[in-house]
Amino acid sequence: MKNFKKLLFSFLFFALTFSANAQLWKKLKKKAQQKLENKIEKEADKKVDSILYGKKKTSKTEAPKTNTADERLKSYGSASINHTNLYGSFSVNDLSKTKVNKQGKKVTITGFWRTSDADVFDGYILTIKNVENIDDLKNKTVKIPEEATLKLAYNALVKGKYTYERGQEHAPQNFEVIAGTSTITFNKDNNVSLNFSGDVKLVNHKDNEDFVNNTPAVINGMINTTEPEYTITKEIKTKEKDAVDALSKDEKMAMFNKAVPTVNIPSSFSFNKSIELKMTDDRGDSQNIVFLTGSYPDIYGISINAEEMQGQEMLVVNTPKSSTMFMNMAGMKIKKSTSLAQMGNQFNMEDKLPEEGDFEYKKTGKTKTIIGYLCEEVKVDYDYTNSKGSVSFWVSEDFPIQNKALPMLGMKMNNPYFSGFVLEMNSSHQGKEFTMQVVSVSDKSVNINTNDYKKMGF
Numbered sequence: 001m002k003n004f005k006k007l008l009f010s011f012l013f014f015a016l017t018f019s020a021n022a023q024l025w026k027k028l029k030k031k032a033q034q035k036l037e038n039k040i041e042k043e044a045d046k047k048v049d050s051i052l053y054g055k056k057k058t059s060k061t062e063a064p065k066t067n068t069a070d071e072r073l074k075s076y077g078s079a080s081i082n083h084t085n086l087y088g089s090f091s092v093n094d095l096s097k098t099k100v101n102k103q104g105k106k107v108t109i110t111g112f113w114r115t116s117d118a119d120v121f122d123g124y125i126l127t128i129k130n131v132e133n134i135d136d137l138k139n140k141t142v143k144i145p146e147e148a149t150l151k152l153a154y155n156a157l158v159k160g161k162y163t164y165e166r167g168q169e170h171a172p173q174n175f176e177v178i179a180g181t182s183t184i185t186f187n188k189d190n191n192v193s194l195n196f197s198g199d200v201k202l203v204n205h206k207d208n209e210d211f212v213n214n215t216p217a218v219i220n221g222m223i224n225t226t227e228p229e230y231t232i233t234k235e236i237k238t239k240e241k242d243a244v245d246a247l248s249k250d251e252k253m254a255m256f257n258k259a260v261p262t263v264n265i266p267s268s269f270s271f272n273k274s275i276e277l278k279m280t281d282d283r284g285d286s287q288n289i290v291f292l293t294g295s296y297p298d299i300y301g302i303s304i305n306a307e308e309m310q311g312q313e314m315l316v317v318n319t320p321k322s323s324t325m326f327m328n329m330a331g332m333k334i335k336k337s338t339s340l341a342q343m344g345n346q347f348n349m350e351d352k353l354p355e356e357g358d359f360e361y362k363k364t365g366k367t368k369t370i371i372g373y374l375c376e377e378v379k380v381d382y383d384y385t386n387s388k389g390s391v392s393f394w395v396s397e398d399f400p401i402q403n404k405a406l407p408m409l410g411m412k413m414n415n416p417y418f419s420g421f422v423l424e425m426n427s428s429h430q431g432k433e434f435t436m437q438v439v440s441v442s443d444k445s446v447n448i449n450t451n452d453y454k455k456m457g458f
Contacts, residue, residue: 077191077225079113079124085217086202087156087171094161096123098192098225100134103233107131109184109192111225115155115162116170124223125151126182126194134230141183144198150177156202171205175213186228194223263322263337265450270294271301273401274444282432288439292446293401300406301446315448326453335453361418364392370423371438373398378418389429395420401441 076098080091096112112123128148131137142148155162156171180198197220201213271292280286292301292315304314313328324337366377375394382389399421424437 076227077111077223079221079223081152081154081156081219081221083156083202083217083219086204086215090154090156090158090221091160092154092158092162095223095225098223098228099231100186100192100228101231101233102131102134105130105132107134107137109194111223113154115158116172117164118170118172120172121153121174122155123153124194125149126184126196128184137184137186139183139185141181144177144180144182144196148182150180150182150196150198151175152177152200156205169205171203172211173203173213175200175202177219191224191226192228193225196221263324263339265317265319265322265324265337267450269299269301269317269446269448269450271446272443274303274440274442275401275406275438276440276442278435278437278439280435282434291406292444293406297402303446315446317448324450326448326450333453334456335450336456363418368394370394370396371441373423375423376420389427391428392424392426393418393422394424394426396423397421399423 075094077095078091078093079095080089082089092113092115094114098109098111101108101110107128109126109128110123115122126148127150128137128142130147144150151174153172153174156173157169177196177198177200180196182194182196184192184194186192198218200217200219202215202217203211203213204215205211271294273293275291275293277289277291278286279289290303292303299317299319302316302318304316313326315326317324317326322337322339324335327334327336360380362379362381364377364379368375368377373396375396378393378395380391380393395418397420401421425435427434
């Protein structure tokens with residue numbers, strides 16, 4: 001499953017960012033000239049305006065009106081809680097949307113109601129542990145505190161809708177259920193229902209001015225809301241670090257070298273094959289990429305379209321540890337190397353992709369011929385909460401080129417689910433279509449003497 005994530009991420013990354021790389025040097029070439037022209041133009045405009053109109057008076061722009069107040073007044077459900085001690089029945093019909101968030105294996109179900117004018121937490125938080133797939137909670141009962149925790153906060157005297165009245169009595173409660181159960185029922189984007197019961201300790205507002213929870217009771221209740229919002233948050237594991245000021249000079253230098261590692265590349269690269277790839281996005285716009293391969297199992301090049309570079313040459317060479325751009329601008333050769341460690345997670349999209357267990361590879365039995373090679377379709381369908389889509393891989397076992405590092409394509413050496421070389425990939429995600437297809441393979445000799453290029457930092 002990890003391979004599928006990497007494939008889909010690589011596909012989206014190239015589709016969204018490759019054309020931007022092709023424009024890089026065209027923009028650099030014009031940057032200085034544009035900056036000067038813009039400055040002259042602005043100064044000229046100011047002078048003309050001053051002559052024709054005098055000094056302009058600043059005017060205040062009226063802020064656009066929003067429906068924020070209307071949204072706050074709308075209720076998305078109701079709730080009720082019965083107490084065996086002190087307060088009898090509590091009910092409220094002024095609820096916010098329920099928010100369901102999955103972070104790692106933890107799911108948090110949160111919502112708010114209005115039972116007080118005090119600026120305090122007023123609502124519910126159900127936190128469920130060890131959830132592999134959020135769909136497993138569609139109709140599930142969890143034990144408290146072994147499998148979940150439930151926090152409730154409310155004014156126990158409210159019956160239906162809270163309205164402020166001067167001098168009115170309040171019975172604020174804020175506690176976690178000590179022991180009990182909660183049953184979760186939801187239907188995708190339509191509704192969420194919670195039913196719960198358990199042992200608690202209540203605040204007796206008449207005899208307890210310090211609002212201490214010291215009155216044992218048993219509660220049972222329900223919460224029903226509509227139009228829930230689902231989110232997925234990537235779990236981030238952090239390590240404790242010593243304060244920089246406490247580090248020695250050598251330790252600081254070691255930290256700097258780790259953050260900005262030195263990139264060493266070979267004195268030359270040689271490629272003898274080119275694979276031209278056509279990518280088409282959901283708008284129908286297409287972009288061609290040329291991959292270069294040689295005798296390396298894990299090094300490849302990417303050639304930028306010469307038309308977009310306005311006659312300039314640009315080639316990116318990727319190795320297992322670095323990515324280097326080689327550029328030839330009007331006879332001036334420049335190179336820029338970046339280590340993969342330095343790049344870090346700046347293009348990480350895994351938190352936006354389905355998690356393991358939400359999809360599987362399936363051979364459909366369909367075949368077709370692409371540039372003379374017979375290909376078999378392997379398909380992945382996924383329907384994960386608010387995310388739905390599919391990816392089809394057209395795989396040939398007869399394709400002669402092998403390169404395990406080549407994005408989306410060189411699958412023969414590193415995919416445990418199917419063997420072969422991917423000659424076409426079709427992705428459908430949230431109604432948007434993306435296609436990537438190999439359109440030609442040819443002999444092409446490209447040799448790069450890296451020492452001929454001057455280093456550039458930016």
